[in-house]
Structure formats: structure tokens, C-alpha cells
Amino acid sequence: MTATTPPEAPQPTPPRPEQRSGPTAVPNGAWNRWRPLLLRWHFYAGLLVGPFLLIAAVTGLLYSLVPQIDRAVYSHELTVDSVGDQRLPLSEQVAAARAAHPEGTVSSIRPAESPQDTTRVVLAVDDVPEDYGRTVFVDPYTGEVRGALTTFGQWMPVRAWFDAFHRNLHLGAFGRNYSELAASWLWFVSLAGLVLWVGHRRRTRKTRRLLVPDTKAPKRQRMLSWHGAIGIWLVIGLLALSASGLSWSRWTGANIADLRSAMSWTTPxxxxxxxxxxxxxxxxHDHGTTGAETTGxxxxxxxxxxxxxxxxxxxxxxxxxxxxxxxxxxxxxxxxxxxxxxxxxxxxxxxxxxxxxxxxxxxxWPFMAKATSAFIGLHMGIYFGLINQIALAALAIGLITVIILGYVMWWRRRPTRSHRALATPPRRGALGELKPAEAVAVVAVVAVVSWYVPLFGLPLALFIAVDAAIGALRNRRSAQADKQANSEQEVRA
Incomplete structure (x- = not known):
């Protein structure tokens, strides 16, 4: 007789994630449907858009430190040697500027604000970059021309250089796409990170520690907690930077301008x-033919x-x-x-x-016109003076820190040839796990946002297309491998 092998005892079925107990229990319901989608989009947005956000943060940090440097570098042009008893008529100050610089036409005059300031006469000339002017600085007491500089609005050359560096990396209109891409995704990455971090703290029953990191946790969890806690502190400021940056961006800014015009929110x-x-x-007032008829x-x-x-x-x-x-x-x-x-x-x-x-x-002014002006002032670091500059610098440093922590976490857990990834990446098909109404709502919201914020929609569409192609290729390779394995088993049989 052939000995009969006793059947193996059935192994207990591992509990479903939502059935586990303890501090890492995962709540059932909407969070299980939404988390994979948010995690995947946050992860890949941070990975791919992160470089643009990092550049914007670094250049913004440099820009926030410039105002005091600007005033020191151009003190000769901006201030007078001595305060006189009486200022010359403004027309004589302008005439002194035109005598020294007859080129171009006068586009604006900024009378000296304080006793120590010079008067600025701004000229529209052809030999400066677009949107720039030549500003002539005049001593309001003596009429002495103390110099002329190429300026961007009221910014002196140093600040104008860093302003352009932050806006377009000195690449002109093409370079503006980088800063608009960063602003277009900053709000989404921030909000998705906020929701994921709150959900993580709820899942691990540490809701009271949203704002503080786990300094005694293992390395991976400790780094994640620093990433999340710092992000929580930054989120309101980052949303404000994103909104204000988009308001004067190239593509989205035009859409916002059209919306403001339609809603009567424009600056009167x-x-x-x-x-x-x-x-x-x-x-x-009898000035004859001097001025307009001869010089335009x-x-x-x-x-x-x-x-x-x-x-x-x-x-x-x-x-x-x-x-x-x-x-x-x-x-x-x-x-x-x-x-x-x-x-x-x-x-x-x-x-x-x-x-x-x-x-x-x-x-x-309409409320929205006032709000837009205030947001722009905050973004430029001038609304609350030095306090505003410090807040901007802190935001930039915090954003740089969060981005670097995110890349370090990815680098340590990335798949290599010698070993697989230390953690399962956010899975594909997360949108299909939502309820039909939820999926339709997501698609509709994304479509509307993408229409008004094209540098959010276009990269997202590209990411989905590339991700789908990679998924299809891997599925095809997996199917071929399974087919080959089955064929080998049949041969052995």
C-alpha cells in the first residue's frame, strides 16, 4: 500500500486590513477608496514637479533677502548728500533730468517721499529690456542728477535681477513656464499632503501630534513625520503663494484676468x-509749443x-x-x-x-481687487515690511526642507537591480476604486481646473498617458512571462 500523506491543517486566513486591531488599524470606508488616489498623485507630483518647486523656493528665498541689499547698493542714487531748506519746483527737477538724459520720453515721475529721498524720473527708451525703464535720480534741493539706472517698476537693478530670476530664470517668456508650473502644482501637492498626513495621524491614532514630528520613531517613520509636520505648518502660506503667483502668471493669469473682468473684480x-x-x-499755463508738439x-x-x-x-x-x-x-x-x-x-x-x-x-475698490493686491504684496514681501520678508524666507526654507525630505525618502526606498523597493509604490487604477459618482466628480473637477490652469492639466495628462503606457507594457511582459512559465510546466509534465 502506498502511504497516504495526511492533509495539512488549513492555515488561518489573514485578517483584512480593515479588520486589524491595534494602533495601526485602518478605518473602513471612504478613506480606503480615496487614499490610494491621493497617495499616487501626491507621490508622483512631488517626484516630477519637485525640481520646479525646489528652484522656485530657492530663487524666492534669495529674492526675499534682497531689499536691504538694494537700498545699501544704490544709496547714492536713492538719497541726497544733505537735506536742504526748500525743494525746487517739480518741473525744474524734471527739466534737470531731461537735460542730462534727453533720450526717450517721460513715462512717470515719483516725487521724493521723505526729506532724504531723491526724485525719480522714469524714461521709456528703446535700449532697455521690455517692461524695463531708465530711471533718472534727481536731488530735489539742488537739481543735481545723481545717476541713472535700468529699473523694473520701482525695483533697482539688483532686486530686478533676482525678481526676473525667480519669475523666469532670465529665460524670457519661455522661462515663465517654470514658475507657473510650480505655482500650478503647489496648491495640489500641499492639499493632498495635508489630507494624507491627517489621515495617517488618524489611522495611527496620533491626531494630537499633527504639528510635531516623532523624534523617537525609527528612521523611516521619523523622516516621514518631519515631512508631514513641517508641511502642516507651511500649508496656508504655500496656498497663498500658489494663488498669488498664479494671478500674474502667463497662461493662468490671463484666465484669472478674464474672470475678474467678467465678475467686475478689476482694479478701477x-x-x-x-x-x-x-x-x-x-x-x-501758457507754455507755447514746448513739449508735446516737438517731442511726442x-x-x-x-x-x-x-x-x-x-x-x-x-x-x-x-x-x-x-x-x-x-x-x-x-x-x-x-x-x-x-x-x-x-x-x-x-x-x-x-x-x-x-x-x-x-x-x-x-x-x-471691489473686495477681490483689494484681496488680489494684498496677496501680491504678501508674495513680494512688502506688505508687512521686515516681518513679511522673514515669513517668506521661513516659508521658502520650510518648502526646501520638505522637498529634500521627500526625495531622501524616495531614494532610500527606490527599487534597484540588487533589490526590490522596500515598500510597495502607490498602485495604479486607484480612480477605478472610487464609487462611480466620486470618479465622475474627480474627472469633472480636474477638467475644470485644467481648463483654467493649463500647466496643471497638461502635465497631469502627460503623466497619466505615460503611466498607462508603462502599466500596459508591464502587464504585457507579465503575461508573456506567465505564458512562458506555463509552457515550460507543460513540457515538464
Whole structure:
């Protein structure tokens, strides 16, 4: 007789994850459906978009440190040697600037704000980069021209260089895509990380330790806890940076501008149209044919009356005076106080009568216009002065730290030729695990966001296409390997 081998005792079926007990129990329900999708998108977004976020954080950190350097480097141009008893009329200061620099046309004048400041006369010239100007600095007491610099708005060359470095890496319009890509994904990576970290703390029953890392945990868990805890501290600031950065980006910024226009959220400005033909100039306003007819720019001697009218109307510094674009238009005078509390009151002044023809006060701006201005001021580090700069620097350092921790965790657990990955990567097909209504909602939301934020949608579509192709290739190889193994078994049989 042939001995009969006794049957093996049946092995107990391992408990399903949602049935496990203890501190690592996984709750059943919606979290089990959503976590794989969020984890996969957060992981791959961090891995692939991380370099752009890292560059934006580093360049933003450098930019936040520049203002004090700027003031020190250009102290000769920005300040006077000695404060005099009385300032020259603004028209004489402008005339001194034009005598030294007759090129181009005057695009704006910034009267000296404090007793130590110089007056800035900004020229539109052809030999500077687009969106830049040549600013001539004039001593308001003596009329001495203390220098001329290529400026970007009110930024001096050093700050303008770092500003462009942060915006486009000095690659022009093409380079702006990098910063827009970073801003387009920063909000998603931040929110997905927030949800995943809160879910992880709930799953491990450590909700009270959302804001602090596990300093005594094993290396992997300790690094993950630092990644999550720092991210929690940063998330509100990162969302604000993402939103404000997108507001003046190349592609999304245009969509936001269209939306603001449709919703009447745009920044209002006084009308410069004069309702009547300019009267013949006489008396103190009789300037003959000097200025506009020969040089193509407004009669700059009108500036004294325009300036006096604006200050009499209650406008205070810092002021920006913009000459009329043609004889049928008014001059614009506007406050440009970009720090808290902001002040942007502005008036249009008829240069022939020195009368205010239109006025827009900052108090009358739409709420969203005020919010946009405040967000941009915060993003640039000027809204709360030095405190704002410190906060921006802390955000940048924190973001750099989180990104580096994420890459280190991936590097240590990556698959190599000598061994497989130390952890199972986020699996494919997570979208299919959602309920039909949830999946449809995800697709709809992603489609709408991608329409308005194209540098979010296009990389996501590319990632899905490449990921699907890789998955199909691996499935094909796996099927071929299984087929070959079955064939070998049949041969042996």
C-alpha cells in the first residue's frame, strides 16, 4: 500500500486590513477608496514637479533677502548728500533730468517721499529690456542728477535681477513656464499632503501630534513625520503663494484676468478722457509749443499744477505721476503705498485748468481687487515690511526642507537591480476604486481646473498617458512571462 500523506491543517486566513486591531488599524470606508488616489498623485507630483518647486523656493528665498541689499547698493542714487531748506519746483527737477538724459520720453515721475529721498524720473527708451525703464535720480534741493539706472517698476537693478530670476530664470517668456508650473502644482501637492498626513495621524491614532514630528520613531517613520509636520505648518502660506503667483502668471493669469473682468473684480482707475476740448493755455499755463508738439510727450511744465492739485485733493506719498498720453487726456496721479495699510487713491487732473476730472479711492475698490493686491504684496514681501520678508524666507526654507525630505525618502526606498523597493509604490487604477459618482466628480473637477490652469492639466495628462503606457507594457511582459512559465510546466509534465 502506498502511504497516504495526511492533509495539512488549513492555515488561518489573514485578517483584512480593515479588520486589524491595534494602533495601526485602518478605518473602513471612504478613506480606503480615496487614499490610494491621493497617495499616487501626491507621490508622483512631488517626484516630477519637485525640481520646479525646489528652484522656485530657492530663487524666492534669495529674492526675499534682497531689499536691504538694494537700498545699501544704490544709496547714492536713492538719497541726497544733505537735506536742504526748500525743494525746487517739480518741473525744474524734471527739466534737470531731461537735460542730462534727453533720450526717450517721460513715462512717470515719483516725487521724493521723505526729506532724504531723491526724485525719480522714469524714461521709456528703446535700449532697455521690455517692461524695463531708465530711471533718472534727481536731488530735489539742488537739481543735481545723481545717476541713472535700468529699473523694473520701482525695483533697482539688483532686486530686478533676482525678481526676473525667480519669475523666469532670465529665460524670457519661455522661462515663465517654470514658475507657473510650480505655482500650478503647489496648491495640489500641499492639499493632498495635508489630507494624507491627517489621515495617517488618524489611522495611527496620533491626531494630537499633527504639528510635531516623532523624534523617537525609527528612521523611516521619523523622516516621514518631519515631512508631514513641517508641511502642516507651511500649508496656508504655500496656498497663498500658489494663488498669488498664479494671478500674474502667463497662461493662468490671463484666465484669472478674464474672470475678474467678467465678475467686475478689476482694479478701477480714473478716466483720463477730457469732456471738453482743452482751452487755450494762458497765464501761468501758457507754455507755447514746448513739449508735446516737438517731442511726442506731454508738456512737462504742467506737472507743478497737476502735483499741487493732487496733493490739495488729499493724496499723499508715495505718489506716481503719469503724464497725459495726448492733448485730449488728463494726467494721472496715484498713491502707491503697497505696505499695510495700503493706499491707492488716484485722480485724473486736467493740465490746462488743474482741476480734478475724475477720482477713484482705494476704499471704493471691489473686495477681490483689494484681496488680489494684498496677496501680491504678501508674495513680494512688502506688505508687512521686515516681518513679511522673514515669513517668506521661513516659508521658502520650510518648502526646501520638505522637498529634500521627500526625495531622501524616495531614494532610500527606490527599487534597484540588487533589490526590490522596500515598500510597495502607490498602485495604479486607484480612480477605478472610487464609487462611480466620486470618479465622475474627480474627472469633472480636474477638467475644470485644467481648463483654467493649463500647466496643471497638461502635465497631469502627460503623466497619466505615460503611466498607462508603462502599466500596459508591464502587464504585457507579465503575461508573456506567465505564458512562458506555463509552457515550460507543460513540457515538464
Amino acid at each position: 482707475s480714473p478716466s483720463t478722457a477730457l469732456t471738453e476740448e482743452p482751452a487755450a493755455q494762458s497765464g501761468e 510727450e506731454a508738456d512737462l511744465t504742467d506737472i507743478d499744477g497737476v502735483y499741487a492739485a493732487a496733493t490739495s485733493a488729499g493724496l499723499g506719498g508715495p505718489l506716481v505721476i503719469t503724464p497725459a498720453s495726448d492733448p485730449e487726456s488728463a494726467w494721472l496721479v496715484g498713491e502707491n503705498k503697497r505696505s499695510f495699510p495700503e493706499s491707492y487713491d488716484s485722480v485724473a487732473v486736467d493740465p490746462t485748468t488743474d482741476q480734478i476730472v475724475d477720482r477713484v479711492d482705494y476704499a471704493d
